Amino acid sequence: MKKHNFSAGPCILPQSVLQKSSEAIVNFNDLNLSLIEISHRSKDFVDVMEKARSLVLEHMKLQNKGYQALFLQGGASLEFLMVAYNLLEKKAAYLNTGAWSDKAIREAKMVGDIVEVASSKDGNFNYIPKNYTIPEDVDYFHCTSNNTIFGTQINHFPKTNVKMVCDMSSDIFSRQMDFSQFDLIYAGAQKNMGPAGTTLVVIKEDILGDVSRTIPSMLDYKVHIAKESMFNTPAVFPVYVSMLTLQWLKDLGGIDQIEKINNEKASLLYSELDRNSLFKGFVANHEDRSKMNATFSLTDNHFKERFDTLLKEAGINGLNGHKDIGGYRASMYNALPLESVQVLVDVMKEIERIA
């Protein structure tokens, strides 16, 4: 039975990418060797790493602008620390829009002073704060572009003279923007890019080197840049799958094209959510709704069992909400087809009909 995979992450990847990476596990590049049993210093793998790094900058239109793309390990969780180690001398400003921002703040506080410029914690993170001021004297400003758990997304990034750092783990490569407004972007691969196990870091090289502390090698972006993202053995398979997914996105027409599709999917789901009186959305303001993760619940929990049965019968997977807010969450990442959203909307209509 065909599955419709709304999993929040690790999440759906393009079928063609899964097929090709499955083949590479038994025979990569017709070498009669597996991708995962060859040296990461071999030409075959160095080509993969270089292609992945170059596709990232190409998609973001950041080529020849002083940016470097790295594929590291440890997820966004290690980046919370690395960002602070590499950039925080005295004070940094953070926008708190959810559990992940909160964790980023907690790690950075071990390294320096943190100013929380605004927070939506008072509303259990059901909105994106606006009209906050970023102090001029901070080392950088940090924000989370999309909040997977709560289903909010930043649609207008602040204009500021300070360095901008953004955790784009859950909406990277999903929408067009001027990526050069950021000095550092990071993202765990396991949403729109690849499998869990590698973390993308895109960094403007000239922002590095300003802190006075000695940075341990594995936490030092300069070390990873100098070694072309191969300071130590990289996560070979996750990097390979990321490269294939980035190539899939390019073949599809790039970020411009996927954004159109993502807009269609989000519009289809949110229209139904607003129309159907059996459901209510979690996010307070429509303008803050995430196009990646739609969070909602039933207005009457008596229908929960029947709704869950219908979901199962339709082959819908991964729709359960995060424990912090409950209800449902439809994650509509790049690789999720419009058809899957239509199946979900049909189930929402069906439960309304029989209710």
Add this chain to the structure above:
Amino acid sequence: MKKHNFSAGPCILPQSVLQKSSEAIVNFNDLNLSLIEISHRSKDFVDVMEKARSLVLEHMKLQNKGYQALFLQGGASLEFLMVAYNLLEKKAAYLNTGAWSDKAIREAKMVGDIVEVASSKDGNFNYIPKNYTIPEDVDYFHCTSNNTIFGTQINHFPKTNVKMVCDMSSDIFSRQMDFSQFDLIYAGAQKNMGPAGTTLVVIKEDILGDVSRTIPSMLDYKVHIAKESMFNTPAVFPVYVSMLTLQWLKDLGGIDQIEKINNEKASLLYSELDRNSLFKGFVANHEDRSKMNATFSLTDNHFKERFDTLLKEAGINGLNGHKDIGGYRASMYNALPLESVQVLVDVMKEIERIA
């Protein structure tokens, strides 16, 4: 053409493991979903993680002895730092047997005082130092059990009252020993265990909590233990392949059985090396020779081109030596069949015959 894969790492894995992991990329556990597109919190993946952790302790006979097995990220290179962060309050002792020990020392020096109890740097690491003294007042003693680059291996670990930490990246699960003599063992997966991208840490829980510093979450073993190795999204695919390889080892008869096979392979190769006057080994003392990585060179480089051609014709892959010592390196990890070593030995005999 069948390949004989002597790659130093990432390296050969059992064919059955490659086959099964390739299938899991398109359809895992008959879910009609890929292993890499389901939640790491799903029962299907939590079972994988738990099985991998439990097989590790079973192979090492460390069950119910206060040890925990973790699958982290960042390779041994990040462990160099984590070990020091978690255990080093004032002073630690390190044995320097090669490039990786050297790097471990460099990172630890950022955290505290390091006593190098002995070093074989004077011989470009072609032997294992002996008869050194470990000071009683250090927080721990650190050594590297096998030196991939140089082809040496520790055969007698020191007896000491201080905590023992061992980097077993390149010979883990290859030979029987009393693993309970160590308080902390770590190993990048990409030799005897799985693909690059996950790091095994086996730790005696009661050694933690003695340092006064605040440890960042991702570097804190206690955090990872409390979250059962799922503090953040783990490297799903590398952990899965590691679990399959650990199961393969169990089905084969465990460490006792693989040690016999590894002894046979090493004996076959080293006998030829000692017999054949066209070759000389790199390691000074036979007792220090690694059963995982045999390092050698031609006694007359005029035969290099012909030897390299014969290797290629025989389907031998990954025999080039590391740049630090040149020559050749035959890595004979657990999954390498005896047959492959025989093919190499036959080529060594053949070049002698035509020389």
